[in-house]
Structures are given as C-alpha cells and as structure tokens.
Amino acid sequence: MYAGVFPASNRSRQTPGTTAPSYLARPRQISLFSPDAEIYRQGDRSGLVYRVEFGAVRVYRLHAGGRRQVVSFHLAGETFGLEADRTRRFFAEAMVHSGLTVVGNASAETTSEDLLALALRQMISAQEHLLVLGRQSALEKLAAFLLDIAERQGDLDPIDLPMTRIDIGDYLGLTIETVSRSFSKFRDEGILRLHGARTVELLKPDRLRLLCQ
Amino acid sequence: MYAGVFPASNRSRQTPGTTAPSYLARPRQISLFSPDAEIYRQGDRSGLVYRVEFGAVRVYRLHAGGRRQVVSFHLAGETFGLEADRTRRFFAEAMVHSGLTVVGNASAETTSEDLLALALRQMISAQEHLLVLGRQSALEKLAAFLLDIAERQGDLDPIDLPMTRIDIGDYLGLTIETVSRSFSKFRDEGILRLHGARTVELLKPDRLRLLCQ
DNA sequence: CGGTCCTTTGAATTTCCTCAAACAAAGTGG
DNA sequence: CCACTTTGTTTGAGGAAATTCAAAGGACCG
Known part of the structure; x- marks a missing residue:
C-alpha cells in the first residue's frame, strides 16, 4: 500500500x-x-x-x-x-x-x-x-444502483464496478448473499450479462427503469 | 383548509x-x-x-x-x-x-x-x-427515529409526535403495521409509555441508544 | 501450485409485509 | 346529545422476502 x-x-x-x-x-x-x-x-x-x-x-x-x-x-x-x-x-x-x-x-x-x-x-x-x-425490495435497490452507476460512468457499456459485493451490500442495506442473488435473478431474466463479478453489461436497462423509475 | x-x-x-x-x-x-x-x-x-x-x-x-x-x-x-x-x-x-x-x-x-x-x-x-x-431492523430504525425527535424537541418528556404512523412508516421504509408493532414491543419491554398514539414518554432512552448508537 | 479472498448457491430461520378484523378517537348531522 | 361516519391505530394469521449459516466454486497472487 x-x-x-x-x-x-x-x-x-x-x-x-x-x-x-x-x-x-x-x-x-x-x-x-x-x-x-x-x-x-x-x-x-x-x-x-x-x-x-x-x-x-x-x-x-x-x-x-x-x-x-x-x-x-x-x-x-x-x-x-x-x-x-x-x-x-x-x-x-x-x-x-x-x-x-x-x-x-x-x-x-x-x-x-x-x-x-x-x-x-x-x-x-x-x-x-x-x-x-427506502425502497423495500432488493431488486429495486440494485436496479437503482446499477442505473446510477451506469449514468455516472457516461453510459459506457459494459459497466465496470470498482466495488465488491460487500461494498454494494453495505451501500444498499443488504447482505452480500442477497446482492449476489439479485444479480443472478437479473442475469437469469436476460436483463444483464456478467463478465466476471465486476463487469456488467446492461442488456435491457428499461427493465431496470421499470423497477425503480 | x-x-x-x-x-x-x-x-x-x-x-x-x-x-x-x-x-x-x-x-x-x-x-x-x-x-x-x-x-x-x-x-x-x-x-x-x-x-x-x-x-x-x-x-x-x-x-x-x-x-x-x-x-x-x-x-x-x-x-x-x-x-x-x-x-x-x-x-x-x-x-x-x-x-x-x-x-x-x-x-x-x-x-x-x-x-x-x-x-x-x-x-x-x-x-x-x-x-x-440502512439499518436492517425495524426496532433499530424506530429507536433512532425516537431519539432524534426527542433531541430536536429539546428532550422534553413526554414527546409529542406531530406525524401519523403512516408518516413514520414512509420515513423509515416500513409499513404502519410494523411501526405499530415496534411501538408495542417497546411498550411491553417498559422502554416507553404511550399516552394515546401521538404522545410518547421515553422511560429508558438508554435502551434505545443501545439499539442504534 | 497452493492459499486467500470474493462470489455464488442452497437450506433453514427470522423478519417483515399483506390481508383482515377489531378498536379508538374525532368530527358530522340529525 | 347521540348515532353514524371517517380516520387512525392495534393486533392476529399467513405468506413472501431477506438474513443467517453453510459449503462449494472462481479469480487472483505470491
């Protein structure tokens, strides 16, 4: 260091x-x-x-x-x-x-x-x-988080996440397991693709916007 | 109006x-x-x-x-x-x-x-x-809320809550039922006394501080 | 190649939410 | 003044969601 x-x-x-x-x-x-x-x-x-x-x-x-x-x-x-x-x-x-x-x-x-x-x-x-x-669902929280990060990175696809699942969990008030399961759910629904844990390709960002508006 | x-x-x-x-x-x-x-x-x-x-x-x-x-x-x-x-x-x-x-x-x-x-x-x-x-438990959220309001009212006892359970729920990201149950829990444990729904007497504020610090 | 850290997935438990009903308080109109 | 309505609160039962505990798989680094 x-x-x-x-x-x-x-x-x-x-x-x-x-x-x-x-x-x-x-x-x-x-x-x-x-x-x-x-x-x-x-x-x-x-x-x-x-x-x-x-x-x-x-x-x-x-x-x-x-x-x-x-x-x-x-x-x-x-x-x-x-x-x-x-x-x-x-x-x-x-x-x-x-x-x-x-x-x-x-x-x-x-x-x-x-x-x-x-x-x-x-x-x-x-x-x-x-x-x-304040949102009640883990999926809504993660959707809002991903859209926020994507926008701040200039909407370049795929997104590069500099933070770990622990960081995301501590940011959203969730456990890392729930964060990981939410990522998997989005992946299974074709909303995003994961190239390793830290690189996310948003395939259907509108589906995420529907969740959290 | x-x-x-x-x-x-x-x-x-x-x-x-x-x-x-x-x-x-x-x-x-x-x-x-x-x-x-x-x-x-x-x-x-x-x-x-x-x-x-x-x-x-x-x-x-x-x-x-x-x-x-x-x-x-x-x-x-x-x-x-x-x-x-x-x-x-x-x-x-x-x-x-x-x-x-x-x-x-x-x-x-x-x-x-x-x-x-x-x-x-x-x-x-x-x-x-x-x-x-970001706190995970409803009890922690309500404890933090009550201590905050008490301090802002100048620590006068009992507290007068100008907001409804709906307001508190929408502030803490909880349903009114969960808010009400949390109040009841605190009451049953002798932490506070309710004189009607909007007037709260904090009997053991330290117990609340232990919860949320 | 072995070790560490991160991530994913599964199973069981806890917590919160949803639906429902009863109760209390306050206001309205007869 | 009293029935009635409306609104807010409390409590219960069942179900959904997140957490906890546990284990296995990957990625990275020395």
Whole structure:
C-alpha cells in the first residue's frame, strides 16, 4: 500500500475559453492511493475537498456491532469530502488504485459559491441515496444502483464496478448473499450479462427503469 | 383548509446585541397552514427557504406505484426548502396546524454564507436519515427515529409526535403495521409509555441508544 | 501450485409485509 | 346529545422476502 504524490496531468487543468470555478484554475498535485488505502477517518480535523482523477472511493461510517454503512461512492471526475465543521464524520478509502487532487477546503481558500455548489451536490446525492434505501425490495435497490452507476460512468457499456459485493451490500442495506442473488435473478431474466463479478453489461436497462423509475 | 398571512411576532425578530444572519434582521410574515395543506410541490419553480415558527412539516417524494418516501420532518425552529436549481424536487406539507416564515431564497437576497450553512445542514440531515434507513431492523430504525425527535424537541418528556404512523412508516421504509408493532414491543419491554398514539414518554432512552448508537 | 479472498448457491430461520378484523378517537348531522 | 361516519391505530394469521449459516466454486497472487 502506498500514497504517493506527483504533479497533475494536463487533462485536469482548466480548458481555455471557459469560465471554470476558481479552484480549477490552480495547478494541483495528484495523490495516489492503492486499494483499501485510507484517505481520511472519522474524527480527523480536516476540511479538504478531493476530486477523483481516476479510480473510485467509498465513504462510510462504522456502527457498533461491526456493521458498516456506505454513504457514497465517488467515481472519476467527482468530488467529495466537504464537511460542515472541519471534522470528518465518515471514513474514506480508495476502492481501487486511485488518484486524487485537492480542489479546496472549507476555509477562505475557496469561494463561498464553490462550496455552496459542492454542498448542494452532496445534499442531492445523499437524498437520492436515501430514496434508494427506502425502497423495500432488493431488486429495486440494485436496479437503482446499477442505473446510477451506469449514468455516472457516461453510459459506457459494459459497466465496470470498482466495488465488491460487500461494498454494494453495505451501500444498499443488504447482505452480500442477497446482492449476489439479485444479480443472478437479473442475469437469469436476460436483463444483464456478467463478465466476471465486476463487469456488467446492461442488456435491457428499461427493465431496470421499470423497477425503480 | 386555509393558508393565511399575518405579521411575525416579536419572538422571531433579531435579539438586540447579537450578530444574527442577515435573513433574520428583516421583519417577516407568518403564513399559516392547516393539517395536510400543501406548502410546495415537486416541479414548482421556487427557491424560497422556510422556517417553521410553530407546527411541523413533512417533505416527501411520490414513487410510481403510489409509494411515498418521506425525506425529512421539520419541527419548530428548523428551516427547509433549499433547492439546488430553484426547482422543487419534493413535496412539502404541514402535518399539523403550522406557521411558516420565509427566511430567504436561493437568489441574491440571501448571502452565500447563509445558504452554505443551510445546505450543509440539509446535507447532514439527509446523511443521518440515510444511516437510519440502512439499518436492517425495524426496532433499530424506530429507536433512532425516537431519539432524534426527542433531541430536536429539546428532550422534553413526554414527546409529542406531530406525524401519523403512516408518516413514520414512509420515513423509515416500513409499513404502519410494523411501526405499530415496534411501538408495542417497546411498550411491553417498559422502554416507553404511550399516552394515546401521538404522545410518547421515553422511560429508558438508554435502551434505545443501545439499539442504534 | 497452493492459499486467500470474493462470489455464488442452497437450506433453514427470522423478519417483515399483506390481508383482515377489531378498536379508538374525532368530527358530522340529525 | 347521540348515532353514524371517517380516520387512525392495534393486533392476529399467513405468506413472501431477506438474513443467517453453510459449503462449494472462481479469480487472483505470491
């Protein structure tokens, strides 16, 4: 496990001619994280906001009894880590080999407008996740999850899942067995095809949309 | 059903000598809503943020199939209604006779700092709700819900629940029967006492905390 | 090639949901 | 003021779904 640092590549710099938020205008460094490497932990004093340059991140909380609730996944191009009072309320880990840049923090370094946009995005993300968790059926939860991930990956087919069944279960409030059985059910019904456990081809996405709308 | 308007009372004005947020410095009007009166609906174009002066509000979304997911409850003194793009993503209704004031909107009228604080509060609220919904047991969900409401009511005993069992069920992702059975279980174990369905006396709150921590 | 971790599948159990009925509280109209 | 209706709550019985426990199969890595 390692966590190195090197200068950011060009693709993450501001595009000429566009009005990008101020935090995109500065040169940045990419921090590298190997699978399961810790990015921050609950209780840490930090208001750093990160952007995923490549890879994927899980944010979660640990409950008494060893249970874990994954609060959010973050894929390439997405930001995470904004806190209300500069104290971490969750744990964050890389799920696969990942590169992160710091795009700002909750102090004067970033404009209030940028922070507001970030906060609103995280709010909507939590609300949408909440709506998924409120669904009663495991099939509906998994359908909503797959459609969400597919959309965030730019609808490229097949989907690459950076997370394990355990991660998905902890995200949806299900056991890994139920997650696996739900995948199998979708496969048996011809809704999707599995190329290994982590690569999913959505054959009939409309059938999934019917389930969760 | 009615929704009247009259000048705000003194208690909602700024206290002399304190530095209150700018939106508290202006005089306001209280809008009145009777039980089940609509405050706004999904799709509405509005960025108004409300403060509950008295009463209680539910915010929810309707799914296909008639299912309803309550996203949040708001009690006296709390604010709600901040939207990312001035389009309502949920419905809001008064649960009991309620009075609301407008504390700002997502345009220039309110400072960016105030909006950020509101957004962060709504973000945390959604994340905490998400953690409750992720719990697998109905008893854990209800325990977390009761402790949350008790704390927000200032730990006054007994608690007054402004919402029906249907509301609680739609908030926790349970049926009303399961909610009712969970109440009965807690009552039979001496954890709480019910004075009618809407008044709850927490006899052993620590037993509830043990369940959900 | 052996070991570890992840995933899948099966069987038994528990929990929750669905359907149903009884009960309680509040409001309406005669 | 009282029957009646409506709405909300509680409780029971049966069935469906998810969890738990268990074992076997795959994929990856040293």
